[in-house]
Amino acid sequence: MKQQMISRFPGISCAYLDATGKETTECYGVSDKEKNIPVDNDTIFPACSISKFVTAICLMKLHERKVIDIDASVNDYLHHWKLLTTEGGESEVTIRALMCHTAGIVDGEEAYYGLRRGEPEISLMDILEGKTSYNNRPVRTEKPQGTAFEYSDSGYCVLQLLVQETVNKAFEDAVQEIIFDQLKLRNTFFASTKNLEYFENHKTLTTGYDSDGLPLPGRFPPCPDLAGAGLWSTPKELLTIAKEFVAAFNGESDFLQEKSAREIAKPVDQFPWTGLGVFVNGEDTLMTQGWGENGQCMMKMNCRTGAISVVMTNRNPDMDQSESGVEWLVNRNIV
Numbered sequence: 001m002k003q004q005m006i007s008r009f010p011g012i013s014c015a016y017l018d019a020t021g022k023e024t025t026e027c028y029g030v031s032d033k034e035k036n037i038p039v040d041n042d043t044i045f046p047a048c049s050i051s052k053f054v055t056a057i058c059l060m061k062l063h064e065r066k067v068i069d070i071d072a073s074v075n076d077y078l079h080h081w082k083l084l085t086t087e088g089g090e091s092e093v094t095i096r097a098l099m100c101h102t103a104g105i106v107d108g109e110e111a112y113y114g115l116r117r118g119e120p121e122i123s124l125m126d127i128l129e130g131k132t133s134y135n136n137r138p139v140r141t142e143k144p145q146g147t148a149f150e151y152s153d154s155g156y157c158v159l160q161l162l163v164q165e166t167v168n169k170a171f172e173d174a175v176q177e178i179i180f181d182q183l184k185l186r187n188t189f190f191a192s193t194k195n196l197e198y199f200e201n202h203k204t205l206t207t208g209y210d211s212d213g214l215p216l217p218g219r220f221p222p223c224p225d226l227a228g229a230g231l232w233s234t235p236k237e238l239l240t241i242a243k244e245f246v247a248a249f250n251g252e253s254d255f256l257q258e259k260s261a262r263e264i265a266k267p268v269d270q271f272p273w274t275g276l277g278v279f280v281n282g283e284d285t286l287m288t289q290g291w292g293e294n295g296q297c298m299m300k301m302n303c304r305t306g307a308i309s310v311v312m313t314n315r316n317p318d319m320d321q322s323e324s325g326v327e328w329l330v331n332r333n334i335v
Contacts, residue, residue, distance in 0.1 A: 005325040009313040011039040011206055015235035016333040019305040031206040043204045044187050044232050045312035048290020051231035056099055056277025058175050060260035067166050070095040077166050083158055084140050091141040098155040099276040100268045105152045108137030112153045117218030127157050149271045156228030171226050183240055188233040190226045208294020211318035221294055235310035242301050242308045249303045298330045309333040
């Protein structure tokens, strides 16, 4: 299986913490085939939808500070734009419902895919109003809250706006201060145009490859929906975030409160496979994963044993994590 993995992805990076507390890393292949740059522990990969887990931590930190109440209507905190129902009235959906994909929002068909560097920039407001092909469906609540699970990047765009409006800063700067600076992460960022340009010039970012193994035009596709899919990081630094989360879950963190971690991990009524920004993967294990046109990744955390696995790659394998081998690499360490 490992050899199949190595041949399927140009580059792979893994970080593990086992139940005894021992950390290990593994790196395979190259971050850029054309330049033959090898992957190492500092190579930065797209985290895709693992972004939602980090966004959830950010929101719980704001909840701890009483800046927001996750059980209040998101519209209580939005001023420049309001989340509406399909009938045109203001929606009453809560922040919690947006975090666990039960707000009744349906994403546009084939949305959040295909943007290239050099193309006209798309604003968060463009996305929310469905004004571009990147998301051609205005973000509205189309189903009653709590009646359906609809995985929604659009919902996380609403949460991105929420963070910006409540702290009066760009989302990427807010999360930098609230999480990344506190945990002393130097290779983790949300990829605004400015951040992407800086890290491209100062760090090693993996080139994204499509399902045919060809490099994507521009190498790093932009992702204006930062909160849902715009995170870049290394397995080693995602492991740091996960360790802090598991410590908080067990009441052993000065960074995040135990109650906050347990709210994230708690299964949602009627949809017990989902928490807040994560998925419940068995009695003790939480999972978050990402799959984009420039990579595939997965992280699992066993909150009882403390074992954590993170695997990141730089190609769209055109098959899910259970088929591509990413989950196999993750599961080797989870007990």
